[in-house]
Each structure stands twice: as C-alpha cells, then as structure tokens.
Amino acid sequence: MINIRPHHLLCMRAYIGNGYSxxxxxxxxxxIKELKVYNEFLKSDNLNNYIKKVNIVFNTDSLCEKCPNKLCENKCASQEKVSLIDEKMIKYFSIKEGxxxxxxxxxxVYNKINEEIFDDICKECEWYNMIDCKKYILKV
Ligand code: SF4
Structure with missing residues (x-):
C-alpha cells in the first residue's frame, strides 16, 4: 500500500523532474506512474474509471522514504514548514487519514483548488519560487 501525505497530492502532479536526490x-x-497521476512531464495520465487505493497519512509517507531530509520516522528536517503545508491541505480539502x-x-482537491488556495498552501515551500508548480496544478 502506498502511503501519501496530503501535500504530496499536489507535488505529484507538479513534478517536472526536480527533487532532493x-x-x-x-x-x-x-x-506517480503506479497511481496514474496526471503528470505532463512524465506523460502519465489518470483514467476516469481507474480505482487505486492509497493510505493517507498525516506524517512521513512513501515518497519521504527516499528523501535525504527525512531524519527518522515522522521527522523531517523541514518539519514545521511541511506540517503547515499538510495542515492547510487538510483544512481546504477536508482530507481524512486512512x-x-x-x-x-x-x-x-482538483475540483476545488484555485490560485488563491494554491498560493496560500504552497507559499511556504522552498520550490514555490523555483519551479512553476501552479502552471501544472491549475493548468494556467
Ligand atoms: S510548491 Fe512545493 S508543496 Fe506546492 S506543489 Fe510545488 S513542490 Fe509541492
């Protein structure tokens, strides 16, 4: 089972080949490929009738496993920032664990998100000013 923390629902769509390692x-x-997340860079697409289950977790997830910023289980070098971004995702989109x-x-997420919400959630992220996630998430 793939574990996903809330803000990675955005990062997976916005991914264009950048990463921590x-x-x-x-x-x-x-x-991204396994979940068939729509991603322009990888040219992967989600199918409308595709049903794949994921486990939503409010701490480190499957993507964090290979991140050099992961210090230990549920502890990230950017813990405060990352937790804040997750909390905003949970609030805006009523995301539940499980x-x-x-x-x-x-x-x-994608039926509701708009530019204002995106900016509020992502402005704390170190990638916010480096890559154009907004373009891939809002398709603007
Ligand atoms: S700005 Fe950061 S948190 Fe937001 S989608 Fe991009 S990488 Fe993910």
Whole structure:
C-alpha cells in the first residue's frame, strides 16, 4: 500500500523532474506512474474509471522514504514548514487519514483548488519560487 501525505497530492502532479536526490526522483516517478497521476512531464495520465487505493497519512509517507531530509520516522528536517503545508491541505480539502480511492482524493482537491488556495498552501515551500508548480496544478 502506498502511503501519501496530503501535500504530496499536489507535488505529484507538479513534478517536472526536480527533487532532493536521484533516489528521491526515482521513487517519485515510480509512485506517480503506479497511481496514474496526471503528470505532463512524465506523460502519465489518470483514467476516469481507474480505482487505486492509497493510505493517507498525516506524517512521513512513501515518497519521504527516499528523501535525504527525512531524519527518522515522522521527522523531517523541514518539519514545521511541511506540517503547515499538510495542515492547510487538510483544512481546504477536508482530507481524512486512512485508505481511500486515489481518484476520489484527486477530485476532492482538483475540483476545488484555485490560485488563491494554491498560493496560500504552497507559499511556504522552498520550490514555490523555483519551479512553476501552479502552471501544472491549475493548468494556467
Ligand atoms: S510548491 Fe512545493 S508543496 Fe506546492 S506543489 Fe510545488 S513542490 Fe509541492
């Protein structure tokens, strides 16, 4: 079962080949492909009738496993920032912990997100000013 923390629902769609290490990128691409996340860079697409379950966790997840910033279980070098971004995702999209259909989570997020919400959630992220995640998430 793939574990996903809330803000990675955005990062997986916005991924364009950047990452904290080679291993991290390999893991990111593996998970994106397995979940069939819509991603322009990898040219992967989600199918409307595709039902894949993921486990939503409010701490370190499957993508964090290969991240050099992971200090130990549930502890990240950027813990405060990352937790704040997750908390905003939980609040805006009423995300709950536990096993769910990935496609339902996508709908929960992408039917509601707009520029204002995106900026509020992502402005604390170190990638916010470096890569154009907004373009891939809002398709603007
Ligand atoms: S700005 Fe950061 S948190 Fe937001 S989608 Fe991009 S990488 Fe993910």
């Amino acid at each position: 080679e291993e991290f990128k390999i893991e990111m691409e593996k998970v 096993i769910q259909n990935y496609i339902d989570l996508e709908n929960q």
